[in-house]
Amino acid sequence: MAIEQYTENLTMKEMNCSIGKNDFGYVFPQGDVSKVDKIEKLLKQAGGKPKECDLDDYSKGGNGKAKPEFVITFDDDINTIIVVECKNSVKKHQSEGLNKPNGYAVDGALYYAKFLKQEYNVIAVAISGTSTSNMKVDTFYWQYRMEMYSKMIKAKDIILEPKNYLELVKGNKLQKAYSLDEIRTTAIDMHNYLREIKITEAHKPIFIAGILIALNDSDFSKTYAALTSYKLVMQNIQNAIENVLKESDIKSSRINYIKQVFSTLQENTKFADIPLGHFKSITWYIEQLELKIKPMMDYADSTVDALGVFYHEFIKYSGGDGSGLGIVLTPQHLTEFMCELANVNKNSRVVDICCGSGSFLVTAMSHMFKDANPDEVENIRKNGLYGVEFDDGLYTLAIANMIIRKDGKSNIYKGGLF
Template sequence: MANERKTEAIVRSHFDKYKLSIEVEEQISDNFKINKLLKTASKKATGKGFPEFIISYKETSDLIIVIECKHDISKHESLHHDKYDKYAVDGALLYATYLSKDFDVIAIAVSGDSHKNLKISHYLHLKNEKKAVEIFGNILLTPEDYLNGYLKSPDKFRQDYNALLEFTKKLNEKLHTYKILESQRSLLISCILISLENEGFKRSYQSHKIPKNLANLLVNTVSNELESANILGKKLENLNIQFGFIKTDTSLSTKANVLKELIDEIDANINQFIKTHEYFDVLGQLYIEFLRYANSDKGLGIVLTPPHITDFFAELAQVNKNSIAFDNCTGTGGFLISAMKKMIEDAKGDEQKIKQIKSTQLIGIEYQAHIFALAVSNMYIHQDGKTNIINGSCFDDEIIEQVKDRSPTVGFLNPPYKADKKTDTDELEFILNNLECLITGGTCIAIVPMQSALSQSGKVYELKKKLLEKHTLEAVLSMPNELFSNSNVAVVSCIMIFTAHKPHSEYKETYFGYYKDDGFVKRKSLGRIDAYGRWDSVKKHWLATYLNRKSEAGLSANKVVSANDEWCAEAYMDTDFSKISEDDFIKEIKKYVAFNILN
């Protein structure tokens, strides 16, 4: 036991340097809630638990750190983590299990009696989760690094994202009762988020007793903020028109406390999420949720890309700090935000480069005025890039030249999906438009209905020929069937990847990926989510297979194709029979029988 004091002294010495920001307690805590949770957490199952250290943050009440020490490295952890009194990891995880009923917990196990032979393990056990997950490495970090790592961890993001979806659902229902139109709900939220960036507004909005005055202040604050960000002329005039309904809406401008309470809730739930999880298309997700009530925009073919797929695009394109990203069907700006995130990561803290990325290396075009307003708002909330969003048609010659002048290197798009095959612009025409604007050798990535890849006659066939005459088809990836279920759209899609202005060689092998299982599952109240945390590993496998052009049975194949062929993995890949069981066979037979009965 005496040697264990040496381990404790090392830990104590490390954290004592940070007592301005944290509270370090040993064995017991002054926090009633913590003591109550540890009341039955004994490592020997005999009563109360006494961790070596309990650390809480003075500014963050949701997270605590619990530390268990052992002097002997051989007592670091057992095979099954079930010998709580004998091993450091086992004990720390036990305490985390109890404490996670009310807190997010970082459990730290420290073994060894000197700095030279110290062994350290970290686990994150989120509130109300069943299991802890490993996090960080084999060294003690600063409290700030622990806090940042916790806030940015995939598991914390998943928890916060699910909470955001729950809040969005309730918010949508509330806005519905206030009779605020579905098409205006995202505009209202974006207006509030921009205003909350203004410190004067944030300090004073609570003091306004007359609803109309607050509504006017809200819209005027946004106009001033956008003007200060160099959004001027017709662009600003358009945005002022889009936000103007707030001044006259009956619920917002005449009913006491309605707008004030909305601002409070949005600040606490949405604004806090944005501050924690930068470069996430929150407004896009809100728009998807609000569209569940509306039918008007679906007729325009709007299908918003899920955020994990916009991030996947940026990685497929291997976006870096020198990329110039272009989206000719910008929507709410999801692709540009994902590209910005990747580019800023690659800038590695170079503030001058980051400023350049935000101000000159993100270009977007959006045709619809109300969605253009959302895109500009979204880019503003994510700190710039908004001055390069153009309101107009991507097929306008003047706009095309304006984009070409900026020499975009990477193009992303999810074009409007045509409702009328005779009159609507085809999805492949939007791809040709995007490619036209890119530099030679640039990469264009688009997500389109699978039928665009399968057509072997008519207009789509002619467009496929035109694409191959001018550009190289690098890959086609078949996407999950229910990818767009959150938008209430049942379209089977694929991702097409092209290299710009290099004609497709007749000897070129195109990569085809059967990327149908992204790990997401449907949940009644939350939609399609990464409930089991599988996406990260799935994405890594998909990327590795694509970037190395690996042929893998059941997943991918490489094939020489022309416009006459079907562009999909299903037509070319080998079946992985090792993954087919008797149960699969029975299930398919039942499906076949059911089909025959129903038809």
């Protein structure tokens, strides 16, 4: 296998699609777009990638036509396409002047995009590296016939499913199917990176849940990527947590406890020293959770407690006091079995007096929604589900889980089952 094919295979795996027809549209490899006359014409106009070419130079490159790694079209948005350029080495990710399309991923992706944007809105994705742990990814949006592109900051160093690139451009909520492999990989990576900067076992789950809660504040989710300092990001997370939890009737003492954890983390000099937008920075964690884990929790057809599974994988690799936490995730097949055995339906009220991250409540909510009309759904969210949890970290995870699922009042109570 040619070394660059590893990057191409990684791209298809992370995008969760395959060459040819997919449920969202079509993936064309190596510029093989003869089925789409308009794209074919534009790639011929671009020609082969030249060694050097300024972005404002629209003269044809080499002979033949341009051959990007992938061109992706959509059935329900025929005016937008994705173009992908891959390089096997991160050293070949981007040149200083963005003027070497033949040698660098970013330069090549933008070279294709400047021709394709004459007829389309173009999402240009540049990917370098052969594994998720060492890859670099930059994504750009070049609107139809606009003079200049914009950079999609949130998609830095992350590969999305094609439909989610569209949703990100439109500012819509992302959704993706449950993937244990992706949850496990993300959890292990985050756990190891947080250990490197000496985040305590007790603070880790609250850090994860706090960010997921903050992402439910629309102002924070829209603006965090543009914040200019570590301190500003941490302060904005705390403000967003307070805004969201106050709306959910969470006691001020619990809000202050969660905020205090982030206030403590704010003083972590190792964390503060990682430049924003870089791998392992605070904004990297926010982006990973927003674009990888939260979309699984938002997935309409999922009864799976994705956050609970994520946390289970997260603590499984903990050393020290993490190994003695005694936290065991209730398996999905058991929560399903118990809800079926109890005949949980839209008229039920469900109480879990030792709710953990909320696995039973998540499954029960799905069963209760099945035959409910919109008014009944709203009543279930507000009055149908209750949980009690003593552990600080799990309590925070549980309220995050229910708030993200728009449960109305988040009827999760901090306390012992007796």
